[in-house]
Amino acid sequence: MAEAMPPSEPQARTLREVQMGLERFLTHALNREGLPRTVVVRGVYRDCGGRPYGRFAYDRLEDAAEAAFDLKVPLALRPLLADGQEALLRVALDLAVVQGRVKANLEVLEVLGVRPPAASEEEVRLLRALGARERADVAGLLRNRLRQGQPPYLALVYGQSGIVNADVDRALGPRRAAYRLEENRVALSDPAALARALRALAERGPDAIAVVRGGGEGLGVFDHPALLAGVLGLGVPLLSAVGHEADHTLFDRAADLRLSTPTALGHWLGELAAEVEREQAQGDRLARLERRLAELEPLAEAGRRARLWRAWAVGASALALAALALALLALRP
Numbered sequence: 001m002a003e004a005m006p007p008s009e010p011q012a013r014t015l016r017e018v019q020m021g022l023e024r025f026l027t028h029a030l031n032r033e034g035l036p037r038t039v040v041v042r043g044v045y046r047d048c049g050g051r052p053y054g055r056f057a058y059d060r061l062e063d064a065a066e067a068a069f070d071l072k073v074p075l076a077l078r079p080l081l082a083d084g085q086e087a088l089l090r091v092a093l094d095l096a097v098v099q100g101r102v103k104a105n106l107e108v109l110e111v112l113g114v115r116p117p118a119a120s121e122e123e124v125r126l127l128r129a130l131g132a133r134e135r136a137d138v139a140g141l142l143r144n145r146l147r148q149g150q151p152p153y154l155a156l157v158y159g160q161s162g163i164v165n166a167d168v169d170r171a172l173g174p175r176r177a178a179y180r181l182e183e184n185r186v187a188l189s190d191p192a193a194l195a196r197a198l199r200a201l202a203e204r205g206p207d208a209i210a211v212v213r214g215g216g217e218g219l220g221v222f223d224h225p226a227l228l229a230g231v232l233g234l235g236v237p238l239l240s241a242v243g244h245e246a247d248h249t250l251f252d253r254a255a256d257l258r259l260s261t262p263t264a265l266g267h268w269l270g271e272l273a274a275e276v277e278r279e280q281a282q283g284d285r286l287a288r289l290e291r292r293l294a295e296l297e298p299l300a301e302a303g304r305r306a307r308l309w310r311a312w313a314v315g316a317s318a319l320a321l322a323a324l325a326l327a328l329l330a331l332r333p
Contacts, residue, residue: 038109040090045071045114047083048189049218061087061106072107080111083220088112126228127250136237136256138208139272145207146276151180154269155206157197159188164214164262168241171266178273182206188213191221195230198238208237211251212262215244222251231255241265 043061050058057078062068072094073081081087090110095103145152158165165183169176186197194211201209213219221227222242231238231254240255241262252258259265 038090038092040088040112041106042086042088043069045081045083045085045087047081047217047220049216056107061089069104069106072105074108077108077111081114083218084223085114085116087114122229123225126225126232129232130228130250130253133232138237138239138257141207141237142269142272143276146178146273147279151178152207153180153182153205155182155184155201155204155209157184157186157188157194157201157209157211159213160185162188162213164212167214167262168212168266168269171263172270175270175273178276179269189218189221191224191227192230194221195227198231198234202234202236206236208239208256209234210239210241210259210265211255212241212265213243214262215247219243219247219249222249227251228254239265 041061043063046060046062048059052075055075057073057075059071059073059081060068061071071091088111089106089108090112091106091108094105094107142152156165156168162185172179184197184201187193188211198209198211219242222240228250231251237257238255239257239259240249240252241259241264242249242251243261245260245264259268
C-alpha cells in the first residue's frame, strides 16, 4: 500500500514582499483617485534639529489646523528655509510602510517662497497677555531664601542630549552648593511636550524653573503658541536662558527673567549667592564691633566718672584757696 503524501505547505511570502505589495497597492489607489504625486503646499516649516541622514534632513511642515507631515528636505535646499516661517513648497508625496504602518512623507522638490507667518487671533491674544502679565521678582525671592540659610530650589530644564549643563555648572563654580538644583531632561523640540513638562514641574513646588538651551537651529519652538499658552499662569517664577545673546524669542517675554545664555544664568546665580555672602560677612563684622563696644562701655563709664571726680576736686581746691585768700585780706589792719 502506497504511503499518503503529506499535505503540501501553503506558499508563504516574506514580510518584505508583503510590504512591497502594500506599497504598490497604495500607489495604484492614489493614481486611481487622481491625487497627483507632486503638489504645491503651504505650511509652517519646523526645523526639528536632527542630524542629516544621507543627502536629506528630516523636519516637519504643519498648519493652523494642526495637520502635520514629516518633511524630507534636501540639504541643498535647507538653507532657504527658516524655522517658524511660512513656506510655499513643491513636494512629492512619498508613501511607505514602516513597521506595519502606512507613513506619508513630503519630499521637498523646490522652495517657491518663504515669509513670516501671519499672526492668528490666538497668537495676538497670547502676545497681549504676555505684555500685560506682571513679572515676579525672581532675584528678590532667591535672595531672601539665601539670607534665611535655605538653599533655593531650582528646577533646571535641559534638552535630552544637551550639554549646556556643564556651562551652567562651570559659571556657578563653588557657589553651586548654595542652591538645590534639580536637572530635568525634556524634548525641547516639541512645544506641547515642553509646556506639559513645565506644568508638571511647577506642581513639585520649586522656587523657580529655568529653561536652558544653547543657540543654533530649532529656536522657533520657543515662539510656538502651544508653549506660550502652556506657561501663562504657571504659578512658579520662570527663567529663560535660551540661545545666544543675540537670540530673542517670545518665550523670553513669557518668562519672569531672561538670561542671555546658559553661562549668563550660571554667573547670575553665582553673583546672587556671592552678594548674600558679602552681606552676611559685613553683618558679622558689625556684630563683632557692637559686642566689643558693649565690652568697652563699662570702662568708658568709669573713665568719665574719674574725670568728673578730678574736675570736682580741682574746683573745690580752687574755691578753698579763694576763701582763704579772702580771709587773710580781712585780717589785715
